[in-house]
Amino acid sequence: MKHTYQKYIIFCLTLLCFCSNANAQVIDDFYLESTDSELLSLDEIKGSKLTIIDFWATWCKPCTKAMPKLNDIYSKYKDQGLSVVGISCDGPRSISKVASVANSLEIDYTILKDINCEVMNAYQYQAFPTLLLLDEHNEVVWLHEGYVSGDEKTIEQEVADRLD
Amino acid sequence: MIIGHNTVLGQFSGTNLLEPQYGELPNQFEDSFASLYNRTILTYRKKAFRASVTIEQFYSGASSNRNYLDLSQALLQYKKKGWDIKLGNIYETVGRGLLLRGFEIRGAVIEELGFRSRNYFHRDFLGGSVQYKNKKWKVQAIRADVLNLFPPTFDREDRRTDLVNVVTGEYRYYKKHKIGLHLLNHTSEGSDADNFIGIQFEGPITKTLSYYLEYAQQADDFGSRAIYIGLNGSVANLSYSLELKDYENFIIGSGVNEPPALVQQFTYRTLNRSTHVPNPFDEDGYQLDLSYGFKSGDVLSFNHSLARNQFGNNSFVFRQFFLEWSSQISTFIPYRFFVDFSEDPFKAQDNRLTLGLYSTIPLSPKWVFSPELEWQRFDRDTGTAQNLSFQFELGYKSKIILAILAESTTDPFLIRDESNRQNFLGAYLTYRPNSKNTFRLFGGERQGGPACNSGVCYEILDFRGLELRWSTRF
Numbered sequence: 001m002k003h004t005y006q007k008y009i010i011f012c013l014t015l016l017c018f019c020s021n022a023n024a025q026v027i028d029d030f031y032l033e034s035t036d037s038e039l040l041s042l043d044e045i046k047g048s049k050l051t052i053i054d055f056w057a058t059w060c061k062p063c064t065k066a067m068p069k070l071n072d073i074y075s076k077y078k079d080q081g082l083s084v085v086g087i088s089c090d091g092p093r094s095i096s097k098v099a100s101v102a103n104s105l106e107i108d109y110t111i112l113k114d115i116n117c118e119v120m121n122a123y124q125y126q127a128f129p130t131l132l133l134l135d136e137h138n139e140v141v142w143l144h145e146g147y148v149s150g151d152e153k154t155i156e157q158e159v160a161d162r163l164d
Numbered sequence: 165m166i167i168g169h170n171t172v173l174g175q176f177s178g179t180n181l182l183e184p185q186y187g188e189l190p191n192q193f194e195d196s197f198a199s200l201y202n203r204t205i206l207t208y209r210k211k212a213f214r215a216s217v218t219i220e221q222f223y224s225g226a227s228s229n230r231n232y233l234d235l236s237q238a239l240l241q242y243k244k245k246g247w248d249i250k251l252g253n254i255y256e257t258v259g260r261g262l263l264l265r266g267f268e269i270r271g272a273v274i275e276e277l278g279f280r281s282r283n284y285f286h287r288d289f290l291g292g293s294v295q296y297k298n299k300k301w302k303v304q305a306i307r308a309d310v311l312n313l314f315p316p317t318f319d320r321e322d323r324r325t326d327l328v329n330v331v332t333g334e335y336r337y338y339k340k341h342k343i344g345l346h347l348l349n350h351t352s353e354g355s356d357a358d359n360f361i362g363i364q365f366e367g368p369i370t371k372t373l374s375y376y377l378e379y380a381q382q383a384d385d386f387g388s389r390a391i392y393i394g395l396n397g398s399v400a401n402l403s404y405s406l407e408l409k410d411y412e413n414f415i416i417g418s419g420v421n422e423p424p425a426l427v428q429q430f431t432y433r434t435l436n437r438s439t440h441v442p443n444p445f446d447e448d449g450y451q452l453d454l455s456y457g458f459k460s461g462d463v464l465s466f467n468h469s470l471a472r473n474q475f476g477n478n479s480f481v482f483r484q485f486f487l488e489w490s491s492q493i494s495t496f497i498p499y500r501f502f503v504d505f506s507e508d509p510f511k512a513q514d515n516r517l518t519l520g521l522y523s524t525i526p527l528s529p530k531w532v533f534s535p536e537l538e539w540q541r542f543d544r545d546t547g548t549a550q551n552l553s554f555q556f557e558l559g560y561k562s563k564i565i566l567a568i569l570a571e572s573t574t575d576p577f578l579i580r581d582e583s584n585r586q587n588f589l590g591a592y593l594t595y596r597p598n599s600k601n602t603f604r605l606f607g608g609e610r611q612g613g614p615a616c617n618s619g620v621c622y623e624i625l626d627f628r629g630l631e632l633r634w635s636t637r638f
Contacts, residue, residue, distance in 0.1 A: 031297065037366070037368060039336070057618070059431055060431070061431050065498070091265070091267060091618055092260040092422065092619065097453060100405050104403040104455035105457070117255075121255065126181075127270070146562050147562070148524070148532050148565075149498070149532050150530065150532060153529075
């Protein structure tokens with residue numbers, strides 16, 4: 001048994017070393033329902049140059065603090081090819097609040113509902129909020145977890161740098 | 165070699181969570197312990213195919229029977245042009261969870277006093293699922309064994325005692341309206357098969373008002389049923405949602421389903437511990453949620469919920485009234501103030517009053533100070549009890565965060581010795597050197613108790629000692 005553990009730990013550490021340079025992830029197209037009850041695919045709503053995907057939930061306070069800031073970034077850069085997509089991971093307990101929370105925050109970008117959180121699970125993102133910046137090929141070019149005041153400046157800088 | 169193949173054959177990725185602990189459980193009469201928990205997820209994707217494995221490990225001493233090394237999940241998935249075929253460990257929710265609900269609580273490593281082995285908190289289904297969906301309709305068939313809450317030290321047969329067969333279909337009409345029909349067959353060892361049927365309707369009533377209705381029952385027993393109705397909409401800057409529930413004898417097997425609670429889950433510490441957990445054996449009630457956004461950016465939120473349980477001649481009524489004001493001082497210091505009043509007979513807490521103040525104060529463009537203060541009082545049969553919680557957090561962007569958390573309670577249910585107060589003092593240091601790694605070190609003593617996350621409630625234990633969590637993505 002002891003040898004099994006040693007082998008496992010060695011295996012994990014080797015894998016960590018080997019994979020630390022793995023390529024950036026590509027987000028495959030998916031279909032989810034919007035807060036307007038429409039079934040939409042990523043390809044339909046992504047930006048011509050950049051897309052921000054924001055994984056959030058109504059019960060996550062940093063998420064709802066970040067969303068108005070993302071909305072400001074969306075308003076400023078949408079004409080330059082930026083799209084923002086919010087994916088709510090609210091389960092059955094709180095999914096009914098997704099539309100009303102987005103409305104009260106006056107969010108203009110598309111909000112999708114993922115009751116099983118399948119998209120986030122498929123790519124193993126663990127934190128709320130997790131923000132992905134995708135290029136036109138859906139490749140993740142930047143990732144940000146969590147939100148504290150001031151992060152919106154970093155996010156905007158990443159967007160602006162790539163739209164220049 | 166892996167990297168070389170990566171570019172040619174597909175996309176390889178993974179995550180790892182490593183959590184060593186050294187310390188003690190203050191409620192237990194035992195020596196200090198050292199333990200190590202590790203969870204590795206490896207995923208390989210190539211076009212429409214995805215393969216994934218999850219390996220969990222717990223180690224707490226050379227000869228401990230709490231140790232395990234477990235291939236806890238494996239998945240093969242094919243997803244293309246509306247088809248989604250999965251074989252292995254899957255997560256599925258039917259409707260709003262009246263009949264079936266799987267979940268994974270991110271970052272929640274739980275330990276149960278009876279087993280004292282740590283494992284990830286999730287409920288998955290081991291089996292297969294075939295789904296086809298397009299813009300008009302969706303059909304899905306699932307056959308799987310449902311995971312219960314026993315840790316991996318138990319045999320597979322003991323951890324998966326419920327077998328479910330599900331056929332579900334949804335059809336969209338007038339573009340935004342949807343009707344769904346769900347059939348579930350459930351078998352558990354030593355009992356006859358039960359059949360359940362569910363139906364759901366949802367869609368917009370007006371441009372700003374939408375509805376959701378779901379009804380489910382045991383096929384041959386009207387006494388086993390569940391109804392859930394939700395309305396949500398907005399008028400100018402006012403957003404609202406109203407939900408109704410009526411659950412009667414509706415726990416399937418060892419709990420493969422989870423009807424919506426219709427009670428708000430707050431992230432505020434004291435309120436989160438006080439979250440009402442629904443009992444689908446007999447519960448009815450409602451929840452009203454209102455939120456008004458002012459032109460200045462201020463937000464006023466109100467939530468009221470009622471849950472009534474009837475057991476024989478005894479009736480228990482949970483009531484909650486919550487009001488939150490979210491604003492800012494001088495345009496750059498945001499704050500939230502809340503007040504909550506509840507009656508909670510299940511927790512034997514009457515006249516429960518909770519007040520809280522949260523703020524974020526920028527010290528410079530990169531440094532932020534965040535105080536979080538909560539006070540709670542309630543009446544028990546034995547007298548009045550109070551809970552206090554203070555957290556002071558200093559953050560350097562999202563890279564480095566130091567948080568000091570102090571909690572205190574006079575609740576006789578939580579005091580361990582002859583004194584009349586129990587104190588907890590601990591500190592968290594979080595460091596994110598880059599977007600792939602996060603380190604979080606805890607030192608001190610932290611309060612356990614009920615915790616609710618992602619809509620699911622569970623129990624965490626008091627802990628005193630040191631704990632490091634390293635999350636990495638590759």
